[in-house]
Amino acid sequence: MFNGKKKALTFSYDDGVTQDIRLIEIFNKYSLKATFNLNSELLGREGMLIRNGVQVSHTKNKPEDVKYIYEGHEVAAHTLTHPFLPDISDDNEVLRQVDQDRVRLSELVGYEVEGMAYPGGGANCNTRVAEIIKNNTCIKYARTTAVTKSFEPCRDLYQYKGTLYHHEDWDSLFDMGKKFLELQTDTPKVFYIWGHAYEFDIYPERWKLFDEFCKMMSNNKDIYYGTNKEVLIN
DSSP, X not given: OXXXXXXXXXXXXXXXXXXXXXXXXXXXXXXXXXXXXXXXXXXXXXXXEEETTEEEEOOBOOGGGHHHHTTTSXXXXXXXXXXXXXXXXXXXXXXXXXXXXXXXXXXXHTSOOOEEEOOSSSSOOOHHHHHHHHHHSSOOEEEEXXXXXXXXXXXXXXXXXXXXXXXXXXXXXXHHHHHHHHOOOSSOEEEEEEEOGGGGGTSTHHHHHHHHHHHHHSSOTTEEEOOHHHHHOO
């Protein structure tokens, strides 16, 4: 149950890019909550990416701006420098990447960071990595890049699978949103959407469409709107 409700909606966005500011404006407009997963050692770096043949900014927010940019939402870990953790054979280096990031981010935001998202695409986590994090850090949940296309909460909090990666499953976003709104349930259900804010710049029209989606999903008395931590660790 989520504050007495059986349905919860939560969002998760990676990398701490400057496009997060525009995205947060949309979330705040509709009183929605999200979690933002940051690489503390990369904060403030300027950069560009080519995605689907389009050049987009991948500039990171500055460390001194993190607290006020993400106020009202959750900041979570994403490792210090965004390595592919399963390829790191040294368990201590895995631990350093995760826990030092968590500690640094906690200092920036003024509260204990307890969540994370694994960096990198594909199978970006395995049992060894998940066990290192579970047994040696204060991290309480960690999201993978895998998705379920289901509203059933994932039971494994250290290899958590979201419902939908909106960039790849954009056509499903509104359909699943409508299904979630109409859903009648006696057991807890979670609609977990994740992505990267810079991806909206690949298809700029999606900023407006996502605003419409958030409006559609908001202000429903049957839905709990929370950060990842508020939804998954309740």
